[in-house]
Amino acid sequence: MNIPAELRYTKTHEWIKEENGIVTVGLSDFAQQELGDLVFVNLPQVGDAVTAGEAFADVESVKAVSDVYSPVTGAVCEINEALLDAPESINQDPYGAWFIRVENVTGTVETLSAAEYEAMPKEG
Amino acid sequence: MKLIFEQSHPGHKSQFLPASDVPAAALPEELARKSALDLPELTEGELARHYEALAQQVHGVNKGFYPLGSCTMKYNPRIDEDAAALPGFTGVHPLQSETTSRGCREVLRQAEERLTAVTGMDRMTFQPAAGAHGEYMGLLLIKAYHERRGDKNRTKVIVPDAAHGTNPASAAMCGYQVVSIPSDANGLVDLEKLREAAGPDTAALMLTNPNTVGLFDPNILEITRIVHEAGGLCYYDGANLNAVMGWARPGDMGFDVVHLNLHKTFATPHGGGGPGSGPVGCKAFLAGFLPGSALATGGEAPCQVRAFHGNFLVVVKALAYLDTLGGEGIREAAAQAVLNANYLMHLLRDGGYPMAFDHTCMHEFVITLEKLKHEKDVSALDVAKALLDHGMHPPTMYFPLIVHEALMVEPTETESKESLEAAAESYLEVLAEANENPADMHSRPLHTYVRRLDEVTAARSPIVKYEAPIA
Secondary structure, eight states: OOOOTTSEEOTTSEEEEEETTEEEEEEOHHHHHHHOSEEEEEOOOTTOEEOTTSEEEEEEESSOEEEEEOSEEEEEEEEOTHHHHOTHHHHHOTTTOOOEEEEEEEEEOOOBOHHHHHHSOOOO | OOOTGGGOOTTOOOOOSOOOOSOOOOOOGGGSOSSOOOOOOOOHHHHHHHHHHHHHHOOOTTTSOOTBGGGTOOOOOHHHHHHHTOHHHHTOOTTSOGGGOHHHHHHHHHHHHHHHHHHTOSEEEOOOSSHHHHHHHHHHHHHHHHHHTTOTTOOEEEEETTSOTHHHHHHHHTTOEEEEEOBOTTSSBOHHHHHHHOSTTEEEEEEOSSOTTSOOOTTHHHHHHHHHHTTOEEEEEGGGGGGTTTTOOHHHHTOSEEEOOHHHHTOOOOSSSSOOOOOEEEOGGGGGGSHHHHHHTTSOOTTOOSSTTSSHHHHHHHHHHHHHHHHHHHHHHHHHHHHHHHHHHHHHHHTTOOBSSOSOOSSOEEEEOHHHHHHHOOOHHHHHHHHHTTTSOOOEESOSTTSTTEEEEBOOTTOOHHHHHHHHHHHHHHHHHHHHOGGGGGGOOSSSSSOSOOHHHHHHSOOOSOOOOOO
16 A cells, blocks of 8 residues: 655545645555546536534445545635546556645644654554 | 447338328428438337347346345336226326216325325425435425524534435535534444534435434434434435335434335336336424425415426326235335345355344445455455356445445345345355465356446446447
């Protein structure tokens, strides 16, 4: 399982990258493996408010629809529109296939380092 | 097999339609087609063979074991179809006068009487066209009730995470915010979590009992009490009524609103076989919001969801079913459904299938193949596909969502001991194959008309219409 050391993670299997106050969010390699082949993605719109710990997007596999939770509270400043046409990129390149970028971050859920995330007991 | 378009030959014809007996009227020029419709041309005989060939590829409850239970299709007695085909029912018009439609009105009256007795409700409407439509209408009743009392801060509907997906969807359609509460280790409502979630903003709780893992919630009276004390109402999703009809009534459990799926529990075809019917029952204090009653008193009709009386012929079939079985028969059907599920669960558990919850079940039970998936890389999907080779329909897969690698089995009351034992034998053969030759399982089924489908491509790039090859 691929867990890049430079990212942080949530217990609900999102990855987080922070640069200059902007937080980028995606789904971890473990999450995409558990979900299986993804066929649809719903994303919020630029300007939408997201809340730490609450769903901001959903992904659909051939098995089921699952929520994706926001690690932070803030405003969506950019979305990865390419995912809408190519949800399979989440399976192929989970750490390249980011979902949203969030600015004006005012709150966050508890996040884990790569080592902590790797050590966390996981069930899908 | 060739598509009907690929069987077309220019000049082949069928004569089905009589000559028109009304004068032809020309369409406005701008609306008329410029080119002819590209319809397939076949003789009646060719057409008959085409549909017969399709029918032979279909698996149905009349062909073999089909343990999706009442959720998709339980066996429908033929006498119900006979009743619904009576000309007095098929030839009636909804705008006919009361004096010329007394029989139909009597059907609705009797169906309401029987079904309110089964559910412990006071009144019922037959307007909703199916279960989700019934949920929507039931929530409209609840919303109307809170609003009429001036109680405008009730914006949330509580739904356990084991619920049918239609529950949160209906609540969202009604403008409510959905609060999902986790199930406890036994798959039941976590009372502490419910107490935390219930409050002055609670409009309703939506619950299926027995729930989607096939367990009857023993805390049901406490659950409805918690919601009522918070000022919310309790909504009963009747999807699993098949397990308790005649034994336990939602009204006695503390529910205020109920929807039934006549097309599940009371044996009328659906799932492509015919329209559904999702009548909504309620306690007397909500009856004034039902569409018929509001119209009758000349008041507003806040909860009208469909014209007239909904899918009336489905109600005729359900009444025929109810009256054929009678009160004792209804109880027996539920008991038999529960007994059948438990018998099959024991056969499968003793044969090595791990159960998600180790309890006596109600009408359905849930297997978890998580261990098989991790140890042998054989998924619930692989097992389901392998069962197709045994001439049976696989059980529900990957539901409920709280169980990983889930297979949910609901045999229904109409399976015999012998057919359950034969089914169990097939399930155990598949499990043995999965343990011995796990790699082979990904290519199953081997003997069906269509082999393993590429579900990912089908979902990502579906081909939904025929494109004629360019000549």
